[in-house]
Amino acid sequence: MQLLMLGLNHKTAPVEVRERFSLAKGAVRQGLMNLSEYDGLQEMVVLSTCNRSEIYAVVDDAASDEVTLKQFLFDLTGNEEDIDEYLYKYVDEECIRHLFLVASSLDSLVLGEGQILSQVKEAYALAREAGTTSTVINTLFHRAIATGKRVRTETRIAYNSVSVSYAAVELARQELGNLEGAGALIFGAGKMAELTAQHLVARGVKKIMVANRHLDKAETLAAEFGGEAVPWDQAMRRAVEADVIVTSTGAPHYVVKPWETQQLMAKRKGRPLFFIDIAVPRDVDPEVADIKGVTLYNIDSLEAVVDEHVEERRREAKAAYAIVEEEAAAIEKRFQYLSFQPIMALLSNRCERIRAREVRRASSKLPELNEAQWRQVEHMSRMIVRKILRMPMMKLTAAAGTEQEEFYIEAMRALFKLDTIGETKSEEKDCYRYAQQ
Structure with a gap:
C-alpha cells in the first residue's frame, strides 16, 4: 500500500494545457463512483482548481499503478494526449508534504491566498460523499486541512494577502492607469465573480454589470453592489458601456468569441477594451487578443502583478514551511504503524x-x-x-x-x-x- 499523487499546475503547465485537464465537479463525482473498475486504486481524492488538477490516491504499488492513475485522469477529461512533460508525481512522504504545502497556500500562484484551503475541503468532501476515502485518505486530509488552518493562524502569511480576483483588478488598474468612474462587465456570478466585484468597487469603478446564464443569480450579485444584471444573450451588446470585462464562468467552452468582439469594437469607435479572463477553462477565445484596441490577459498573466506585500509573506512562509515539516513528520510516524x-x-x-x-x-x-x-x-x-x-x-x-x-x-x-x-x-x-x- 502506498500514497501516490499525479497532477499538473501553474508551475508546470500553461493555461492552454491546464484547461484541457480541468475537471468539472460532475465528472469527478462520476469518476470516483466508478473507481472500483481500476485495479490497484484503493482510495482517492481529486483536487481541481483554476491552477491545478491533482489526484491523490492510495494504491497497491506506486511503480505499477502510476499508469492506471494516469488512465483515470485521461478518462475523467476525455483526453489521451502526451502530457508527461507537464505532469509531476509524488510518492508517500513527498505526497504528504506536497498536499500540506498546497493546503497551506505555499504552492499557490498567489502566496498566502485563502481560497485553496476551502477547495481542498470541498475536494475531500466530494470524495467522502462518493465513498472513495477510508483510513489513509481520511487521516491524510484531516491532517492537511488542520495544517492549513494552523499555518494561517500561527503565521502572518495571509496578512495583506491577495486573491486571484484582487490581482486581476490590480492588473486592470495598472494597465488603464485609473479605474475611477470606469465601467465593468463581469461574466459569471460565483464566488470569484463576487470577489472581483468587491475589488472593482473598492478601486472606484462606478458601473457594475453582471451577466450570467441564470439571470436570478446575476440579479442577486448585481444588487449587492448597486449594479445591473444583464441577460446573457445581451451581454456583448452592453459591453459597449464597459472599460473592463472580467470573465469567471464555469463554461467548458469560450463565451467570448472573436466575431462578436469585432462587432463590439466597431461600435466603440476606437475606445480600448481590457479583458481579464480568470477562468479555467478559458472564457475568452485567444484570437480576441488580435483585434485592434483589445488587450487580453488570462490567469497566467497575474503572476506578473506587483504585490507590495509579497516580501513580508515570503518571510512568513519560512515559519509556515517549518509547520508543514513538523506536521508531515508527525503523520509519517502515524502512518508507519x-x-x-x-x-x-x-x-x-x-x-x-x-x-x-x-x-x-x-x-x-x-x-x-x-x-x-x-x-x-x-x-x-x-x-x-x-x-x-x-x-x-x-x-x-x-x-x-x-x-x-x-x-x-x-x-x-x-x-x-x-x-x-x-x-x-x-x-x-x-x-x-x-x-x-
Whole structure:
C-alpha cells in the first residue's frame, strides 16, 4: 500500500494545457463512483482548481499503478494526449508534504491566498460523499486541512494577502492607469465573480454589470453592489458601456468569441477594451487578443502583478514551511504503524470475545455476586487481557517500518488464526472501524 499523487499546475503547465485537464465537479463525482473498475486504486481524492488538477490516491504499488492513475485522469477529461512533460508525481512522504504545502497556500500562484484551503475541503468532501476515502485518505486530509488552518493562524502569511480576483483588478488598474468612474462587465456570478466585484468597487469603478446564464443569480450579485444584471444573450451588446470585462464562468467552452468582439469594437469607435479572463477553462477565445484596441490577459498573466506585500509573506512562509515539516513528520510516524492496526484490532477483538464469553459462563455459576463484585470481575478480566497483549503489541510496534514487519504480521495471523476462526463480516467491519480511529 502506498500514497501516490499525479497532477499538473501553474508551475508546470500553461493555461492552454491546464484547461484541457480541468475537471468539472460532475465528472469527478462520476469518476470516483466508478473507481472500483481500476485495479490497484484503493482510495482517492481529486483536487481541481483554476491552477491545478491533482489526484491523490492510495494504491497497491506506486511503480505499477502510476499508469492506471494516469488512465483515470485521461478518462475523467476525455483526453489521451502526451502530457508527461507537464505532469509531476509524488510518492508517500513527498505526497504528504506536497498536499500540506498546497493546503497551506505555499504552492499557490498567489502566496498566502485563502481560497485553496476551502477547495481542498470541498475536494475531500466530494470524495467522502462518493465513498472513495477510508483510513489513509481520511487521516491524510484531516491532517492537511488542520495544517492549513494552523499555518494561517500561527503565521502572518495571509496578512495583506491577495486573491486571484484582487490581482486581476490590480492588473486592470495598472494597465488603464485609473479605474475611477470606469465601467465593468463581469461574466459569471460565483464566488470569484463576487470577489472581483468587491475589488472593482473598492478601486472606484462606478458601473457594475453582471451577466450570467441564470439571470436570478446575476440579479442577486448585481444588487449587492448597486449594479445591473444583464441577460446573457445581451451581454456583448452592453459591453459597449464597459472599460473592463472580467470573465469567471464555469463554461467548458469560450463565451467570448472573436466575431462578436469585432462587432463590439466597431461600435466603440476606437475606445480600448481590457479583458481579464480568470477562468479555467478559458472564457475568452485567444484570437480576441488580435483585434485592434483589445488587450487580453488570462490567469497566467497575474503572476506578473506587483504585490507590495509579497516580501513580508515570503518571510512568513519560512515559519509556515517549518509547520508543514513538523506536521508531515508527525503523520509519517502515524502512518508507519498503520499497516499493523488491522492485525492489532483483530487480535484485540479475538481476545475480547474470549474474555466476554468466559465472564458470561462464570456469571451462571456465581449467582451470589452482587453488581459491585461483577464490576470487579469485569475489571480484573480486562486487565488480564491487556497485560497478556502488551508484549505482542510492543513487538508489532517495534517492527513497524522494518524488514521484519511482514514477518510479524504473518506470524500473528498464523499463531492466533486471525484469518479463520470466528472472523465474521461484522467483526471485520469492527476491526476496520478500529483501524480508522
